[in-house]
Amino acid sequence: MEIIQGGVTAAKGFKAAGMNAGIKNKTKKDMAMIFSEKPCVTAGTFTTNKVFAAPVKWDKNIVYNSKYSQAVVINSGVANACTGEExxxxxxxxxQAVSKALGIPENSVLVASTGVIGMQLPMDTMVAGINALPSVLADTQEAGTQAAEAIMTTDTRSKQVAVTVDIKGKKVTVGGMCKGAGMIHPNMATMLCFITSDANIEKSALQKMTSAIVDDSFNMISVDGDTSTNDTVLVMANGMAENECIKENTPEYDEYFKALSYILTELSKMIAGDGEGCTCLFEVKVINAKERQQARTLAKSIVTSSLTKAAIFGHDANWGRILCAMGYSGADFEPEKVDIYFESSAGKLKIVENGKATDYSEEEATKILSQNPVTAIADVKQGDVNATAWGCDLTFDYVKINADYRS
Structure with missing residues (x-):
C-alpha cells in the first residue's frame, strides 16, 4: 500500500467540484458534487439516532435498493433534518436536478446535508447550484480539495486522504474526504464521509468490509458525546482499475480491506483531532483485555469523559479521572491490576501500576501532555485483546463555538 496525495478525485474516473451557491453567505463554499464516469457499486453506514435527516433516509434507499450510484451532491449550512415531508x-x-444536469438516473444520485437542524433547504438556491456544478467538475487534486472545503461547517481544515494498493498486478486507488468537528459521537456527528475507488468489487463484499471498518474507526471517535442526525459514510467503487473482481474470503479482499481501513481510520483521526475548539488529538488504547467489547467499552468511556478531556487540555496527569471513567463504563475489570501510561512525542511515562500511583515526575508528565497528539494507555492485564478510541481535549472554545452556532 502506498499513501498518495489527494482525496475523492484520486481514483480513476472520478471528478469533483466545490463552490459557493449562496446557502450560507456570499463568500464561503457551501455546495459540492462528486461524479463518476461509470456507475459505482455503493456501500454505506448511517447514524443510529432515531431522529435522522431526510438525506439519510434517501441515501439508505439508494444504497440498499439501487444497483448502483453515480453522483453525490452535498451542501453545508442546512442539515435538512427535522424538516418533515418538505x-x-x-x-x-x-x-431530479442532478439527474437532468448530468444525464444519469434519479436513483443513482446520493444527497447529503450538514448544518443547522430544523431549517428547510433553500431549493431555488440549491437547484441553481446543482445546475452550475457540472461545468466546474474536474479530476484534479485541486477540485477534490474544493469539494472537501465546501462541506465544512465548524471544521478548521479540510480532511482528505488517498492510497493505492496492488490487487493481482492492478493498481487500485482509494481516496476520501470527510467533515466533522462537533456533534461527534458516531454510532453508525454532524459527520459526513465520502470514499471513492476505482476497484472492481462485489457490492456485498464492499458493504461487509465498510460496516466492519466503520465499527473500528468512526464508531471509535468522540468529540462531545452527541450522535448527529446526519452521520453518513458512503463508499463508491466504479471498477475502472480493471482488477479481477474482489470477493469475500479471498486474499484480494484482505488487501483491499487494509487500504479502506487505512483511509477510514485516518479520516476518523482527522475529525477527532479537529474537534471544536480542541488543541490536540487524544488517543486512548486499552490493551490486554479479555474480550473485544470490554476493550472497546473501556476505551470509549475514557475518551468521552469530560473530566479526562479537561485534564488533557490542562496538561494535568489526573489519572484518577481515567480510572474513574473505566469504573463507570459498565465493563468488568479488576481496578487493582490496571497500569496506566501517558505517551507522546516527548516520551512515555507509567503513572499507575496495579491501580496505584507510581512515583512519577509531574514535570515530565506535563511535558508529555503538552504535545499533540497525546495517548493514554490502560493495561487491564486480563487477556490479549486491544482497542483504540480517538477524541480530543475539552476547551473553553468548545462552549463559545456552540453557544452561538446558529448565529
Whole structure:
C-alpha cells in the first residue's frame, strides 16, 4: 500500500467540484458534487439516532435498493433534518436536478446535508447550484480539495486522504474526504464521509468490509458525546482499475480491506483531532483485555469523559479521572491490576501500576501532555485483546463555538 496525495478525485474516473451557491453567505463554499464516469457499486453506514435527516433516509434507499450510484451532491449550512415531508421532497428535487444536469438516473444520485437542524433547504438556491456544478467538475487534486472545503461547517481544515494498493498486478486507488468537528459521537456527528475507488468489487463484499471498518474507526471517535442526525459514510467503487473482481474470503479482499481501513481510520483521526475548539488529538488504547467489547467499552468511556478531556487540555496527569471513567463504563475489570501510561512525542511515562500511583515526575508528565497528539494507555492485564478510541481535549472554545452556532 502506498499513501498518495489527494482525496475523492484520486481514483480513476472520478471528478469533483466545490463552490459557493449562496446557502450560507456570499463568500464561503457551501455546495459540492462528486461524479463518476461509470456507475459505482455503493456501500454505506448511517447514524443510529432515531431522529435522522431526510438525506439519510434517501441515501439508505439508494444504497440498499439501487444497483448502483453515480453522483453525490452535498451542501453545508442546512442539515435538512427535522424538516418533515418538505425535507423528503427536497431530496427528490435535488436528485431530479442532478439527474437532468448530468444525464444519469434519479436513483443513482446520493444527497447529503450538514448544518443547522430544523431549517428547510433553500431549493431555488440549491437547484441553481446543482445546475452550475457540472461545468466546474474536474479530476484534479485541486477540485477534490474544493469539494472537501465546501462541506465544512465548524471544521478548521479540510480532511482528505488517498492510497493505492496492488490487487493481482492492478493498481487500485482509494481516496476520501470527510467533515466533522462537533456533534461527534458516531454510532453508525454532524459527520459526513465520502470514499471513492476505482476497484472492481462485489457490492456485498464492499458493504461487509465498510460496516466492519466503520465499527473500528468512526464508531471509535468522540468529540462531545452527541450522535448527529446526519452521520453518513458512503463508499463508491466504479471498477475502472480493471482488477479481477474482489470477493469475500479471498486474499484480494484482505488487501483491499487494509487500504479502506487505512483511509477510514485516518479520516476518523482527522475529525477527532479537529474537534471544536480542541488543541490536540487524544488517543486512548486499552490493551490486554479479555474480550473485544470490554476493550472497546473501556476505551470509549475514557475518551468521552469530560473530566479526562479537561485534564488533557490542562496538561494535568489526573489519572484518577481515567480510572474513574473505566469504573463507570459498565465493563468488568479488576481496578487493582490496571497500569496506566501517558505517551507522546516527548516520551512515555507509567503513572499507575496495579491501580496505584507510581512515583512519577509531574514535570515530565506535563511535558508529555503538552504535545499533540497525546495517548493514554490502560493495561487491564486480563487477556490479549486491544482497542483504540480517538477524541480530543475539552476547551473553553468548545462552549463559545456552540453557544452561538446558529448565529
Amino acid at each position: 425535507g423528503d421532497n427536497a431530496c427528490l428535487r435535488e436528485a
